[in-house]
Amino acid sequence: MPKRGQDNIDIMGEMIAGGHAPSLPAGMRLYAIGDIHGRKDRFDILLRQIIEDNSLRGLAGREGTHIVLLGDYIDRGMDSKGMIDFFLHPEPSGFHWHFVGGNHETAMIEIFSAAPRKVSPEKLADWLSRYGGRETMISYGIPADEIDNAAVQLKSKHVTLEFADKLLMSWRAKIPPAHFEFLFALPDSLQFGDYFFAHAGIKPGIAVEKQKSDDLRRIRGEFLKDERDHGVVVVHGHSMRSEPEIRPNRIGIDTGAYTSSGRLTAVGLEGRSRWLLASGQAGVIGADSLKEGRLPFILKAF
Numbered sequence: 001m002p003k004r005g006q007d008n009i010d011i012m013g014e015m016i017a018g019g020h021a022p023s024l025p026a027g028m029r030l031y032a033i034g035d036i037h038g039r040k041d042r043f044d045i046l047l048r049q050i051i052e053d054n055s056l057r058g059l060a061g062r063e064g065t066h067i068v069l070l071g072d073y074i075d076r077g078m079d080s081k082g083m084i085d086f087f088l089h090p091e092p093s094g095f096h097w098h099f100v101g102g103n104h105e106t107a108m109i110e111i112f113s114a115a116p117r118k119v120s121p122e123k124l125a126d127w128l129s130r131y132g133g134r135e136t137m138i139s140y141g142i143p144a145d146e147i148d149n150a151a152v153q154l155k156s157k158h159v160t161l162e163f164a165d166k167l168l169m170s171w172r173a174k175i176p177p178a179h180f181e182f183l184f185a186l187p188d189s190l191q192f193g194d195y196f197f198a199h200a201g202i203k204p205g206i207a208v209e210k211q212k213s214d215d216l217r218r219i220r221g222e223f224l225k226d227e228r229d230h231g232v233v234v235v236h237g238h239s240m241r242s243e244p245e246i247r248p249n250r251i252g253i254d255t256g257a258y259t260s261s262g263r264l265t266a267v268g269l270e271g272r273s274r275w276l277l278a279s280g281q282a283g284v285i286g287a288d289s290l291k292e293g294r295l296p297f298i299l300k301a302f
Contacts, residue, residue: 032266035070040086060270078139198217204230251274
């Protein structure tokens, strides 16, 4: 395996030598973006870089340029509402936009679509603190002190189910119906050519068309440790790392956008070429579609 920080990653060469270089359908260019977690500021930076990169590469071909978002758009960062507002009317409209759901979208749906008395105070408190629902609700206009006071009461041994219900009813009214429609409509996965896109990954040994939603949105260790050929290259987020993980059978691009030291990462795909971009990161590009030279904000090609 290549050393961390190495500019030229030769996994593609190894795949070609093995006779199975993954590729997109002819005439298609695609950018997949990792976990955003409410960091619209970093998303805006990365999108500008994608627009510039796409322009410098010239026309994509008859299939056009596609952008795939890998889920976990909400929680932890401070602008979950702004992210979904944007996704309802994404720009540039000339791109083909695709979205898959993550475990954080699933959690929000479970919290706000449950029948009365079905969301325990403990579960709601956990969503606010551990999942980052606190920041999500702030983005929808709920005052931070109201949320923090509610969180204290939710953890009290005297709290009731009725208290949790009233909170949810009040907070639900602040979320536009179109946002819930967006969350409910998110698919678990997408496939283009030899690349399979899912938030968390797949359960090894099971055909991609037979994967369960919970695995596609939540799996970690079993998938991350598996080195077998899945028949596709899985492009995923969910499992945060300081740098993208490039393996023969998967590409992991959750680089902790919501953290103070993290960044939002995208992988570009076209034919058999692949390259990485990251918010605010500059480097040297060596993708097949570009002969040579430096481009702003490109992290590395592989």
